[in-house]
Amino acid sequence: MKRIPYGPVRDGWRLTNFSLGLTYNDDVLPDGSMYSYWQEGPYYDFSAAEIEELETATATLYAMCLEAGDWMVEQCPRRTAEGRRRGFFDSVCPPDVCFLTRIGVPEYTHEQIIRTWFDGDADTWTHRDKDPDGRVPMQTPDFSPSVYGRFDFWYNGAGTTPKLLEFNAQTPTALVEAAVIQWHWMDQTGVSKHPWRQWNSIHDRLVGWEATPDGEPAELGAWRRNIAKLREARPWLPEKPKIFFAYETSDTSGEDRMNVAYLMSTAEEAGFPVELIAMSQIGWDVSDDRVVYVPGPGREHEAQPIDVIFMLYPWEWFWHEEGGKAFFRNMADPAKRGTVWIEPPYKAALLGHKALLPVLWKLFGDDPERGKYLLPAYFADSKGAKTLTSYAKKPVWGREGGSVTLVRDGVPITENPSEYGSDGLYVVQQLCELPSFEGLEGTVHPVIGAWLIDGEPAGMGIREDLGTAGLVTKNNCNFLPHAIETEY
Structure with a gap:
């Protein structure tokens, strides 16, 4: 792992990046100076063995996170039929008993968090039609799609082991620059002649690919694979259900909008009808008990039911807002007509918070093979x-x-x-201080963002910040591309 300080500088790179979706590159800092998020010229160079190490760490840690999610669910009384029956009339999840309550997840959400976690698993509580006592209706197996996530790693190259800093499980951004911008940078500069060139199959894993002449089989990609599983659980859905994509318009930088628009474009490329909407356009039809898309004030008569929606909006905000209970109740529709949310609520409640870190350490800290990736x-x-x-x-x-x-x-x-x-x-x-490299303006500290698509390692993006304050990567950091075994 090397930082190449003087790489190629493309003519018109700002306009090129803008045209590819990086519309949020330039900003003004509090001191009045201009700031460029993308850094043209410097890049990081990795060996193939280092990429393999990062890929192995990503796959291993995701499997560990799934076990940690199971452990958290086991601490919730509502995981059992008796707990759900008692919980219908009273609180059964005090913080000294239930892990989810301890970390601030409202009790009314627990049942649907657990249901979406276990969806489709024939050995879980969603499998039976009724409770043994016959009084509490049960969900039959369903499916809650999960498309993406990003681990943030400490890593300093060969001879070191990647260490997990956190898991951005529900609403990671920096997707446009990782999946698209740095890939085009690689194509246009040609800095690597290695067969892999770059660890970056993010776009292909979202969209899929056709069989190649050299024998590589076709791959459906995350969108087709997930929607196919969803239709098995909900046969009434059309072959290609419309997928809504929602973002929060209060983000004036355009970053949220473009990350959602990129994901939407991959779903469209995979063959699905799509529509980009604002979070404020998600409404509730009281008469039908349905989540709907409302184009605007006074246009409620044009509302469309939402069967499937991706939202770039934290569940931990959503479940505290007015109307949150109605949306969670809608998920529980036994006829499976409730809205399907991507990412599902379990991504925030079980994986997308820092409390995951002590749970992982508790479960795997003494494991020499898996615990080595943890702090x-x-x-x-x-x-x-x-x-x-x-x-x-x-x-x-x-x-x-x-x-x-x-x-x-x-x-x-x-x-x-x-x-x-x-x-x-x-x-x-x-404490595991980020590695230090010398940049033009001083010492910089990179953090590795390792992407998962449909639970599989898919690529990497690198952000770096400057100086001592840069030991904590913030929203005014820089993004640098990477390559494999360059000769520049």
């Missing part, structure tokens, strides 16, 4: 936390480095105050 992690108010003198303190429900504090030998070295963490829920993770 010791504990809830901040636990006994284990007191064993760490150098650590990163992270809010359970944090984003973009907000409210993360790094402590070295008991002394804070960087802080990033934000609105996150106001609930007092924090974890601590053993």
Whole structure:
């Protein structure tokens, strides 16, 4: 792993990147200076063996996360038929019993979180039509599609082991630049002659590919594969159901819109009708008890039912908002006419928070083969936390480095105050300072973003930040492309 400081600079690269979807490249920093998110010229160079190491770590950690999700579900009383029956009349998930309650997940969401986690598994509670006592209707197997996610790794090349920093399981961005922009950069610069050139099959794994003359078989891709499974569970859906894609318009940078628009374009390329909408256009039809798309105020008569929707919006916000209970109740429709959400709620409640880190350490910290990808992690108010003198303190429900504090030998070295963490829920993770490389403006610190598509390792994007403050990667970092075994 090397940082090449003086790589090729393409003529008109800003316009090229803009035309490919990177419309949110330029910004003005608080000090008035201009900032370019994409860095043209420098790039990171990896050996094939290093890429294989990162790919192995990604696959292994995802399997570990699935086991951690099972452990979290086991702590919830609503996982059992008796718990659901009792929970219909009373609370059964106090924080000293239920892990989900402990980390702030509202109890009314637990049943659907667990259901979507186990959808389609014949050995789970969704399999039977009724409870043994015959009183509580049960869901028959369904399917809740999951399309993508991103691990953030510490990694410093050959001789080191990737370490998990966090899992962006539900709403990761930086997809456009990882899947599209850096791939075109590779094509246009030709810096690598290695057969792999770049670890990047993100687009192909979303869309699929045809059989090749050299014998590589055709691949359906994540969208076709997931929708096919969904139609097996819900045969009334058309062969190609319309997929809505929703984003939050309060993000004025355009980043959310373009990440969602890119995912939408891959679903369209895979053969599905699509529509891009704002989160504010998701409504509720009281008469039909349905989630609907409402084009605008006064146009309720034009509302369309939503069968399948991808939303780039945190579930941990959604379930605290007015109307959240209705949306979760809709998921429970025994006739399977409820809206299918991508990503499903379990991606936030079981995997997409920092509390995953102490659970992984509890389950795998002593495993020499799998635990090597982890850093010791504990809830901040636990006994284990007191064993760490150098650590990163992270809010359970944090984003973009907000409210993360790094402590070295008991002394804070960087802080990033934000609105996150106001609930007092924090974890601590053993400090593992990001690697240092020399850039034109000083020392930079890269973090590896390893992408999963439909649960499979699919590629990498690299963000880096500057100086001591750059040890926490924030939303004003830089994105750099990568290549494999270049000779530049």
